[in-house]
Amino acid sequence: MTSTTDKKNINLTLKIWRQNGPDNNGFETYYADDISTDMSFLEMIDVINERLTLEGKDPVAFDHDCREGICGTCGTMINGRAHGPEKGTTLCQLHMRHFADGDTLVIEPWRSRAFKIIKDLVVDRSPLDKIIQAGGYISVNAGKAPDANAIPIPQETAETAMDAAACIGCGACVASCPNASAMLFVGAKISHLALLPQGKPEAMIRVMAMVNEMDRQCFGNCTNHRECEAECPKEISITNIARLNREFIKSGLF
Amino acid sequence: MSWFTNTFKTSIGKKLIMAVTGLSFICFLMAHLAGNLTLYGGENAFNSYVERLHTFGPVITLIELGLLFLIIMHILIGSVLFYQNILARPIKYKVYKSAGGRSLGSATMPYSGFIILAFIIFHLINFHFADKTNNTIFQIVAEAFANPLYIVIYIAAMIVLAIHISHAFWSLFQTIGVNHPKYMPLIRIAGIVISLIFGVGFGFLPVYVSLI
């Protein structure tokens, strides 16, 4: 499926999850004919939706915003892979040249108890926001802007924190986790704050609050399958989950 | 007490208990295997090892009770985590493909766990609770493994144990927060080596006993 075709345009069969209400749901088959391989995946769905609209049918609802791989709004499962088969790629940055003429693609929303389906492929990812609200912030006294570089931070620490901060909150880790666990997301958020001096004062309260909220939102328990790390479009490492565990141990036991 | 329940009722807290109890089982299995190796010394070596072991009397009973407690915790908490994880995705994917993270061990943890539990009960009935009034422990062992079915069951159980530990070992380090690119590759190799040692070490014993 990742083979690149020389042919410019391809024909695909799409089996898309349609849902409008709790009982009105199921897979619908659509034929995506004459799709340019230069299109992104979302542009391909745009084309399908244009055709559906012209036929007087309800277009497929899907989430998207920046289409640059930086906002974390897009995302569906394609043939059982979160954001599709390419490594380190969001759905909006996935191009049709990675598919072959005649492919059948099963397109499903993120599935987990925490993410309720709003419509078709759009899920409510606000449980991730709830986790952030529980402690994914730092408190500062507003006022005059502090001097730049007033707080020295070793380069390596800054880089590690930055790697964790690359998380765009797309939810692919939850979607791809066999346990629908949000540990990679929480690990990334905890890490990027805990590594930096600004995040230290609240670190111990933060980790407890965020883990409790994660449980309250009914995400599953991590069993270290490492599917999240393999699917994350920002390639966040599970060493961040280990750091989350360390922070938790410090907070819970010491 | 509240900090205690607050810590261990969380998802990570429960996993910490799984990790620490699991580590204690690995330590126990190492001692168990070391003791069993006396079987290669023949009947007398094995019987005298068991006799010596029993001179520790109450200490052994204490360790047994401790292990029993840890096993019960491991099973109960593992079951809760397993059940919660089933609930966490009520509607399954029509198509789901691994991106390369899962392993045979990780994908089968709860199932291999329950098989090992069934085996432990079977094993304790065979040897621990066997009537030892007229037979030495070696005779009981030799008699059991004269039956090919027992050999098959024991080897199969040891394969399952090896699969369980192949994931459990590195996973427990990850859970207690020990993961760094510097040494994680080493921990992963150690996990494979330990599961092979347990699988081959325990698994070959029934065959050896049936041959002598």
Ligand code: SF4
């Ligand atoms: S950790 Fe990766 S997969 Fe999970 S929400 Fe962040 S960017 Fe998405």
Ligand code: FES
């Ligand atoms: S639409 Fe913003 S990351 Fe895909």
